[in-house]
Amino acid sequence: MELINCKECGKLFSSGGQKVCPDCRQSEEEKFELVKEYLWENPNSTVKKVSEDTGVEKELIIKFMREDRLAAEGLLVDYSLKCKRCGTEIQSGLFCSSCRSKMISDFNQGSEPEEEKKKSSQEMFLKERFKRNN
Template identity: 35%
Template sequence: MELVNCPDCGEIFVKNKFRDTCEKCWKAEQNAYDTVSKFMKKRENRAATMLQVVETTGVAEKIILKFIKNGKLQITQFPNLGYPCDKCGAIIRTGRLCESCAGAIKSDLQVHEHEEQRKKEIANRTATFFTHRD
């Protein structure tokens, strides 16, 4: 049993593996989810953007992003919703990085691997030394 402060309101609560906030904040989050879910289930709202969802429901973008990231809100049904890339903040729909950031990291890794291979080749070469005697 671990006592921690709620990250939302600061109240002390017993942390468990199912909730990362106190009971009061958890209930408020559930109410927010219900509000967003009801809004998004209507056929005419399925193409709503994040800004439209926030403005219409009154639920903070941070909380909606939490619903998306933890899988409560499936964005496959909502073509205009996404979440920010962990590196640059561009809006993405899958994974943790946008294609541009993932490509840059892959490129950097390839350069690093090439350099490591080159260092190994240099280290494995046998050196021949010639001396000149008079």
């Protein structure tokens, strides 16, 4: 495990892939639960209203939406999330469903030519070998 500084408080900790220390992660979870309970009792609240009434930073509420932990349903979003690829407005996450599908498709296609390349280079090698023997 790698030792890094927490992005929130700067404390040194053993990361294990995390970017924030266990204390900050726990604090964030408590804030998430607070926002979730608030929205349960006050549906259709704006991000600004939730932030003011709970004391949870607006940026953190938006982060919960980006992480798909908090959907914009039940939350009147006075902040629009945009797909990082095409800019289309989305409810949560980083990418719209169209871009997500396109990236998956591109990724799957990207692995096929590599196999084809390998196959053709092996054929080429064998052809060269046969030419030398003749």
